[in-house]
Amino acid sequence: MENIRIYNTLSGKKEILTPLEPGHVKLYVCGITSYDYCHIGHARSALAFDMIVNYLRYRGYKVTYVRNFTDIDDKIITRAAEQNCSASELANRFIIEFYRDMDALGIDRPDVEPKATDHIEEMIELIEELVDKNMAYQSGNDVYYVVESFPEYGKLSRRNLDDMQAGARINVNEQKRHPMDFVLWKGSKPGEPTWDSPWGPGRPGWHIECSAMSRKYLGATFDIHGGGKDLIFPHHENEIAQSEGANDQPFVTTWIHHGFVTIRDEKMSKSLGNFLTIRDILDNYHPEVLRFFIFSTHYRNPLDFSETAMRDATGGLERLYKCIAAIENLKPTGDDKQQDRMVLPEKDREKILSLEKRFQESMDNDFNTARAQGIFFETAKILNRSVKLIAENPSTKDTILLKDCAVTLKKLANIMGLLRENATEYLSARKAMQIAGLDLDEEEINRLIEERNKCRAEKNWARSDEIRDELLSKNIVLKDDAAGTTWSVK
Numbered sequence: 001m002e003n004i005r006i007y008n009t010l011s012g013k014k015e016i017l018t019p020l021e022p023g024h025v026k027l028y029v030c031g032i033t034s035y036d037y038c039h040i041g042h043a044r045s046a047l048a049f050d051m052i053v054n055y056l057r058y059r060g061y062k063v064t065y066v067r068n069f070t071d072i073d074d075k076i077i078t079r080a081a082e083q084n085c086s087a088s089e090l091a092n093r094f095i096i097e098f099y100r101d102m103d104a105l106g107i108d109r110p111d112v113e114p115k116a117t118d119h120i121e122e123m124i125e126l127i128e129e130l131v132d133k134n135m136a137y138q139s140g141n142d143v144y145y146v147v148e149s150f151p152e153y154g155k156l157s158r159r160n161l162d163d164m165q166a167g168a169r170i171n172v173n174e175q176k177r178h179p180m181d182f183v184l185w186k187g188s189k190p191g192e193p194t195w196d197s198p199w200g201p202g203r204p205g206w207h208i209e210c211s212a213m214s215r216k217y218l219g220a221t222f223d224i225h226g227g228g229k230d231l232i233f234p235h236h237e238n239e240i241a242q243s244e245g246a247n248d249q250p251f252v253t254t255w256i257h258h259g260f261v262t263i264r265d266e267k268m269s270k271s272l273g274n275f276l277t278i279r280d281i282l283d284n285y286h287p288e289v290l291r292f293f294i295f296s297t298h299y300r301n302p303l304d305f306s307e308t309a310m311r312d313a314t315g316g317l318e319r320l321y322k323c324i325a326a327i328e329n330l331k332p333t334g335d336d337k338q339q340d341r342m343v344l345p346e347k348d349r350e351k352i353l354s355l356e357k358r359f360q361e362s363m364d365n366d367f368n369t370a371r372a373q374g375i376f377f378e379t380a381k382i383l384n385r386s387v388k389l390i391a392e393n394p395s396t397k398d399t400i401l402l403k404d405c406a407v408t409l410k411k412l413a414n415i416m417g418l419l420r421e422n423a424t425e426y427l428s429a430r431k432a433m434q435i436a437g438l439d440l441d442e443e444e445i446n447r448l449i450e451e452r453n454k455c456r457a458e459k460n461w462a463r464s465d466e467i468r469d470e471l472l473s474k475n476i477v478l479k480d481d482a483a484g485t486t487w488s489v490k
């Protein structure tokens, strides 16, 4: 349990996870601004932290996982006006759509999911504390944070105020003392949603909600704060300034940031026509294929979505399911004389027995799911040849070893949300889907295979080859082995 190392954006290196309260990890993740359907970038974020929470729990930690909803924001107000509904109607509608996507992806709910609009009081309190300490000031109807009052401003993104100031732009309607001062409370314009405050009617700025809600649910200092790399500056930098400014104690021990998603090597954008929502993808792929694809890259690295990558993920996942199905279909020999016989080479037996340990080593190293998938494949290769060996040389002991390993493999893959389906059912559904795109059905394929088997028995090789070629021309590949003839789609 003491071996998990996590890359911390704040220190710029991997550090051993040491929760403030031993055995209990407190995690806060910035959630969605709910004004539209979620895209693949949101899927990556939700999946990355789902995997991290699953792994920590599997390793014996208690985890309290908080992820917020930003349900009041400029984008929400603008979109609601376009659609002739209220900001809260729009936000609530897309929270429901978000849950639909998360459920489809098989992602568990966090322990607490606070909405910004339910915590206006806590935000006002926090802003008042900052005002009292001269770390915030009212200007017009707005309240701003005094960046110069927090000497460590820029420590997360490794920038300093002078550099930032050089590139800063000030909106004409903002009356700020320093160009980098950021808004804590916005006076509302006519027609906008508004709440009463000591500074007049208005609404909270975006950054203050995470400082207020994380303090309420996890305390002034907690273990892990997460989000996408795009949130490092200014959002997370500002959260640190607000929280440490108000609380006079460290805000977060470890900052985890995941990488971006590109589509066919381009930045995802609606104008480029390569904007992919979660449901677009799930129309074409099984949710586990998307999860497999996302975890085939380390969470901190950039991830590029393409049809080729998804095809690879489909194939990779299928290989694992085939391995599981082959082991599950392995019959105990039932022959007492074979009880103590062992047929697997010692080297393979060791690899099989060390699967879980090897998996933990890769995951302990900053949740290296890509390496973990590699270990699954290495193991599957050994398992496949073991199944063949046992089919020819029955061994009760080794059969049990393989069946135990398949159970372990499923348990570990489950941390990434993989191999959750019944293997045989997954594979037959997959086959049905593949032949749906061809101009022949399964019955016809089986009839041709039967005819070919008859021809082979009669040594009618000409017709037997003809059938093989006919099926190949329709993308059906035949494979003959000891167990008989099987087919797959090319």
Ligand SMILES: [Zn+2]
Pocket (backbone or CB within 6 Å): 029, 030, 031, 210, 235, 239
């Ligand atoms: Zn946040």
